[in-house]
Amino acid sequence: MSQPDFSHDGIRTARGIAFRYLFMLCALLSILTTVAIILTLLIDAVDFFAQVSLVDFLTGTRWSPTNEPIAFGVLPLISGTLVITIGSALVALPIGLLTAIYLSEYASDRRRAYLKPALEVLAGVPTVVYGYFALVYVTPAIDAILPVDLSTFNALSASIMVGIMIIPMVSSISEDAMSAVPDSLRQASYGLGATKFTVSTSVVVPAALSGIFSSFILALSRAIGETMIVAIAAGQTPRMIDLTDPAGMFLDSIQPMTSAMVQIGTGDIVGQGPAYKSLFAVGLTLFVITFVMNLISELVASRYREVYR
Amino acid sequence: MAADTGETPADGFGRVSRTKDVAFRLLALAATLVGIVSLAALLLNVAVDAVGWLDWQFLTNPPHPNPYEAGFLPALVGSIAIMLMIALVTFPLGVGAAVYLEEYANDGYLTRFIQLNIANLAGVPSVVYGLLGLGLFVGLFNIGYGSVLAAAFTIALLILPIVIISAQEAIRAVPDSQRQASYGMGATKWQTIRNVVLPRAMPGIMTGTILALGRAIGETAPLIMIAAPTTVFGLPNSFFSKVSAMPLQIYNWASYPQTEFQYGVVAAGVVTLLVVLLTINSIAIVIRNRYQQRT
Amino acid sequence: MSRDSTASLPAGLGRRDFLAAASVGLSGGLAGCTGVFAAEGNNVNIAGSSTVFPVTEAIASSFSEQNPTVNLSLSKTGTGGGFGNFFCAGRTDINNASRSIADAEIEQCGNNDITPIELQVATDALTVVVNPDADWIDCLTVEQLREIWRAGGATHWSDINEEWPDEPFELYGAATTSGTFDYFNEAIIGEEENHRSDYHATERDRTIVQGVQGSEYAMGYFGFSYYSENPDSIKAISVDDGDGCVEPSIQTAMNGEYTPLSRPLFIYVAKESLEKAAVRDFARFYMKRAATDLVSEVGYVPITEDKRDENIEKLKAAIEEVTA
Structure with missing residues (x-):
């Protein structure tokens, strides 16, 4: 960490940049997964709560x-x-x-x-x-x-x-x-x-x-x-x-x-x-x-x- | 403690504490062993029960309601097919994400957020991933309930965080001096990653990925959620074929009423699953021992 | 130092070997996969009743041994779930059913251009069971059963008969979602009353067997097949429908004496799916086997040979229609 960073993307090659963004996409996929989980759950849960009240759901004992x-x-x-x-x-x-x-x-x-x-x-x-x-x-x-x-x-x-x-x-x-x-x-x-x-x-x-x-x-x-x-x-x-x-x-x-x-x-x-x-x-x-x-x-x-x- | 020692006579002090010390040491050792011993006892039980049931006919037959004719082949092949697909999906994605986080990303807000997010995803219950698969792959993308693809994609998302985290560790273990040397010779970042970092980190990445596949092969709840069929006969013949898997077949057999299923066929299935799992993990350990500890 | 430098050389070579080996292994695996995945479209998908499941499983298993390239999947979804979510939505070719298809379901199928063909494959008898130690009981009338299982009915054995123990029932029954529940509800409880809800409800018949085995005061009901597999661990109750006690058995179900707890079991084939050779072959195979020991081995009563011939004719006509 303390060493100076000599790295460079090799701006001349488009490939270097392409790979950078490709890898970044992979990392962002994890955020996408979280978003997808939340959306999947929310969309149908909202439908559910349109028919059953949130209070009944959270406080019901049956x-x-x-x-x-x-x-x-x-x-x-x-x-x-x-x-x-x-x-x-x-x-x-x-x-x-x-x-x-x-x-x-x-x-x-x-x-x-x-x-x-x-x-x-x-x-x-x-x-x-x-x-x-x-x-x-x-x-x-x-x-x-x-x-x-x-x-x-x-x-x-x-x-x-x-x-x-x-x-x-x-x-x-x-x-x-x-x-x-x-x-x-x-x-x-x-x-x-x-x-x-x-x-x-x-x-x-x-x-x-x-x-x-x-x-x-x-x-x-x-x-x-x-x-x-x-x-x-x-x-x-x-x-x-x-x-x-x-x-x-x-x-x-x-x-x-x-x-x-x-x-x-x-x-x-x-x-x-x-x-x-x-x-x-x-x-x-x-x-x-x-x-x-x-x-x-x-x-x-x-x-x-x-x-x- | 301080109060105790103050009031105890000097000759008794060492003795009492020693007894307590030894007792505590034994207690801690017992605690360490209790889980291992219990599991060993259970494994012994299931191995004994599987004797006489786990044979060639069991491994090559389709399922059957008669325990003496029941076989495991479609589940065994299904599990392996799903696992290969998962490997194909998670390996590039996991390595890509790890390379980005370790080699490209600066230590900024976004990186820390991604990192925290990955750690959190690793802790999301598998049954919730099942709902994701149901909503996304079965519902939105419509690639078929319980199909090979839907099963593989769903479980791939589940183990992806584990693959990323272990790949990151492997990449981090590559000494920085090697990167600097590569840059010093005028290599670009991509060249350095391709020629220096990835070859060096590969055994570690492989080990982590294979261990994650071991986790994948035991997953049941996501398959249930994407409506994988109860039983499959014949082998998968397309990516959209309905697929069975070993743990799912075990779950379903466990509900059969006959004791021959409970203490025979299911035991044979459990032993088969554990043997496959053990094989996968052994491969990972062999790779690790052969390539990682050489330097 | 020197140890380091000598070790790094073989390590480097080893890595290359390893990468080569890995890529060979991977491409080999892929080649194998394409082989497996090449034979496309050879699928038969089945969902539906868990009661009919073992019959279809037995037949599918022997079909699969003769046709190993056909991918045949079988799900337990319950009769209604099978029709509503799978069969009439065009996602399965065949539905197992422990009752006749309902009008609403026919309509749903029709909207999706699916024509169900009904084929009876067996007769089922529901069995009421108790713990073998419950020596006070061998037979119940339909009224007594209703009193035990209706909402707001009896709670203790002594409520039914004063000589019986003053202990509460421990009741195990089919989940409301299963065809078995529907059938029991219809045959015993009737329309005026509701099935009680304070019982152990499950889709898994073994739960019921295990629960009844575990308590002297337990009672449960499920398909006859599950009883025929555990005749020693639980005790079947004879049912009196007004003409004296009748014991549940293959015999009494087949000759219609065991009322009201015996019923026909069906499979429904989508006529449109018969265009697929695999579905045609399987349906034909099923019909030929439905009158054999395969069915009685899983605990149901096989259909008569006349009924079988009738089914085969029905199927033949439908196949001729779609392939013509």
């Missing part, structure tokens, strides 16, 4: 797009998404954070060299495979081990699987943030007689907090958008949840936003009525939520990158 009496309240779907998010957060955040501490503070280079790729595999398994695992292995196993009355389709196995899938997202970004904490901070605490535990929990974690926070948000955003695991294993029962009743939340069938989208997408819906358009309204809601979360995560992350640069 979701029944095809079954009389028809209702388009998105809250039951958001509840379903919330259950999966809470469940997967309970799995992934502590495990991911401890993993990051282990990798950054304890593991030898050699051990890290094979643990990290092994963890990345968790995020690389196709989600349809996780969904299948949740349905045919995890649910029966939990049902056999725990003395609970678990429905065939339930939020518990689905959120455990989503949680396992997002562990590497938490651990790798958190570990990056922890590795970026200057060694001088660690040395200073060791000098004061602190143990590795104290250094990890009282020095490194607080210093890397914004990175950790950023990883949490990104991972949860991924959990919110996860589709196949919940479509296969969590059921199709849109319902309001009661946060004070964890058993009711997790042991029964729910329906998150993504799963409702799959149901509408594959369902027997004729024509262009509100039932079909609701697909785009839910899609827009999902897009806005995840977009805001990704943005926050990105902004927080760029802050920590600057602190220890």
